[in-house]
Amino acid sequence: MSSKANKVNKALDEAIPLQNPIKLHESMRYSLLGGGKRVRPILCLAACELVGGDEANAIPIACAIEMIHTMSLIHDDLPCMDNDDLRRGQPTNHKVFGEETAILAGDALLALAFEHVASKSTNVSPDRVLRVIVELSSGIGSKGVVAGQIVDICSEGKEISLDELEYIHVHKTSKLLEAAIVCGAIMGGGDEIEVEKLRKYGRCIGLLFQVVDDILDVTKSSNELGKTAGKDMASNKATYPKLMGLERAKEFAIELVGKAMEELSYFDALRAAPLFRLAEYIAYRQN
Amino acid sequence: MSSKANKVNKALDEAIPLQNPIKLHESMRYSLLGGGKRVRPILCLAACELVGGDEANAIPIACAIEMIHTMSLIHDDLPCMDNDDLRRGQPTNHKVFGEETAILAGDALLALAFEHVASKSTNVSPDRVLRVIVELSSGIGSKGVVAGQIVDICSEGKEISLDELEYIHVHKTSKLLEAAIVCGAIMGGGDEIEVEKLRKYGRCIGLLFQVVDDILDVTKSSNELGKTAGKDMASNKATYPKLMGLERAKEFAIELVGKAMEELSYFDALRAAPLFRLAEYIAYRQN
Numbered sequence: 282m283s284s285k286a287n288k289v290n291k292a293l294d295e296a297i298p299l300q301n302p303i304k305l306h307e308s309m310r311y312s313l314l315g316g317g318k319r320v321r322p323i324l325c326l327a328a329c330e331l332v333g334g335d336e337a338n339a340i341p342i343a344c345a346i347e348m349i350h351t352m353s354l355i356h357d358d359l360p361c362m363d364n365d366d367l368r369r370g371q372p373t374n375h376k377v378f379g380e381e382t383a384i385l386a387g388d389a390l391l392a393l394a395f396e397h398v399a400s401k402s403t404n405v406s407p408d409r410v411l412r413v414i415v416e417l418s419s420g421i422g423s424k425g426v427v428a429g430q431i432v433d434i435c436s437e438g439k440e441i442s443l444d445e446l447e448y449i450h451v452h453k454t455s456k457l458l459e460a461a462i463v464c465g466a467i468m469g470g471g472d473e474i475e476v477e478k479l480r481k482y483g484r485c486i487g488l489l490f491q492v493v494d495d496i497l498d499v500t501k502s503s504n505e506l507g508k509t510a511g512k513d514m515a516s517n518k519a520t521y522p523k524l525m526g527l528e529r530a531k532e533f534a535i536e537l538v539g540k541a542m543e544e545l546s547y548f549d550a551l552r553a554a555p556l557f558r559l560a561e562y563i564a565y566r567q568n
Numbered sequence: 569m570s571s572k573a574n575k576v577n578k579a580l581d582e583a584i585p586l587q588n589p590i591k592l593h594e595s596m597r598y599s600l601l602g603g604g605k606r607v608r609p610i611l612c613l614a615a616c617e618l619v620g621g622d623e624a625n626a627i628p629i630a631c632a633i634e635m636i637h638t639m640s641l642i643h644d645d646l647p648c649m650d651n652d653d654l655r656r657g658q659p660t661n662h663k664v665f666g667e668e669t670a671i672l673a674g675d676a677l678l679a680l681a682f683e684h685v686a687s688k689s690t691n692v693s694p695d696r697v698l699r700v701i702v703e704l705s706s707g708i709g710s711k712g713v714v715a716g717q718i719v720d721i722c723s724e725g726k727e728i729s730l731d732e733l734e735y736i737h738v739h740k741t742s743k744l745l746e747a748a749i750v751c752g753a754i755m756g757g758g759d760e761i762e763v764e765k766l767r768k769y770g771r772c773i774g775l776l777f778q779v780v781d782d783i784l785d786v787t788k789s790s791n792e793l794g795k796t797a798g799k800d801m802a803s804n805k806a807t808y809p810k811l812m813g814l815e816r817a818k819e820f821a822i823e824l825v826g827k828a829m830e831e832l833s834y835f836d837a838l839r840a841a842p843l844f845r846l847a848e849y850i851a852y853r854q855n
Contacts, residue, residue: 361667380648392709399701407694414686422679431592
């Protein structure tokens with residue numbers, strides 16, 4: 282897994298040389314290259330290999346997903362949104378570069394993601410690349426991450442139901458994880474059944490990711506997390522521990538790992554091992 | 569020309585149905601469908617026809633360009649950017665929906681642009697569609713519109729040279745107009761020479777568009793423009809009239825129309841007539 286992360290980090294570094302306008306590219310590189318677990322790119326590459334594809338063909342997509350994810354974090358941290366000062370243990374983009382640069386760096390990262398996919402995916406049929414572009418763009422757009430962000434913002438300070446909470450997280454977190462896995466499978470030449478099994482796995486993993494995030498927010502310190510802890514409770518935000526209780530939330534996380542594993546059981550166990558391990562990693566991570 | 573604008577307006581309306589999350593889609597529709605001259609989509613369709621293509625094949629691209637352009641306007645109007653209250657005669661997006669929704673609506677429009685192109689361009693070879701996606705994304709990204717916006721913001725209150733002013737406008741305005749025309753020509757099946765002639769025409773037209781904008785800002789009222797007039801001078805912003813004088817700026821506009829016409833002279837005069845007229849329209853527009 283760490284060899285996959287290293288390949289992605291190298292490709293991301295090369296994808297954004299430090300060129301004019303310097304401040305803009307510094308800002309893009311600051312958030313894109315400043316750490317991060319690369320969960321989405323790793324899932325993308327692992328899905329490509331699971332269906333028998335060459336990992337190298339999915340590297341541009343893996344990079345694009347991390348660019349899109351980073352853009353959503355930069356914009357989500359802005360003062361008018363979540364107003365966060367810390368991200369991945371560092372000051373947030375707008376704290377370092379100013380709000381206007383942070384907004385523009387996000388816009389540029391989103392645009393670059395599509396440029397990168399369309400121009401670098403040279404070993405794969407253009408048909409597949411177009412399918413991947415549809416998955417990526419709908420994953421981030423008004424029926425994907427952005428839908429989750431707006432419903433999340435509009436729900437702040439309100440009592441919401443478990444269904445509404447699930448809507449937020451399925452969109453805010455699962456959609457892009459799903460897209461990462463589905464795009465990897467498409468680039469690897471997966472058939473429809475494989476793609477749909479992996480889409481469901483992605484949905485479980487995405488929700489799991491968020492449930493664990495909520496649990497960590499109430500059980501860990503800012504120092505352990507590399508971001509402000511206890512923030513959800515301080516802002517009276519709806520979370521799984523708050524709506525279900527901490528113990529039930531932990532049980533729900535275990536159920537989600539189980540469902541994810543069930544989808545993977547369709548595949549050869551040895552080949553699916555990296556995705557099994559990734560589900561476990563997401564479930565049992567400590568930050 | 570107005571029949572082209574009508575087709576684009578209809579396609580844009582259909583591209584964003586009013587669905588959940590309602591506030592987000594209302595915000596996207598508010599800025600996308602609330603007027604605008606549709607200069608970029610018209611240029612795109614006209615370029616497609618000029619090289620012998622079927623206008624219908626370029627409609628998804630024309631829509632995507634207007635989505636991208638609208639996103640750049642929404643973000644540019646934000647308080648931390650140009651802080652504009654009026655756009656196309658109406659309150660700006662963040663004035664109506666709030667900053668956080670305006671930022672997210674812009675993000676969603678940018679994503680939708682690529683989804684729309686990749687999923688709706690079914691009559692054209694996928695190779696061409698991918699080329700168009702590269703043109704569009706580099707037109708808006710960190711070497712395109714966003715580069716112009718950041719240099720523009722960083723130059724505020726400073727003395728800048730004519731070269732720097734040209735850098736700003738070539739990026740902020742010309743890049744997307746160029747992309748509109750080039751993408752139309754690619755979708756229409758234009759050859760390399762045709763595409764490059766039209767790229768140069770686009771660059772002249774883009775610069776012309778901005779020079780005329782600067783001239784109108786000092787010669788017209790807010791009411792005539794549908795946006796705040798005299799703003800450049802009030803904010804001591806560098807403009808062509810300020811750096812060259814108003815009369816020289818007017819001459820420069822005439823020179824640019826001439827250069828644009830020269831590029832068009834490569835083409836059949838009758839077929840190129842719409843692009844000739846559009847250059848004249850941009851040069852002599854009153855708002």
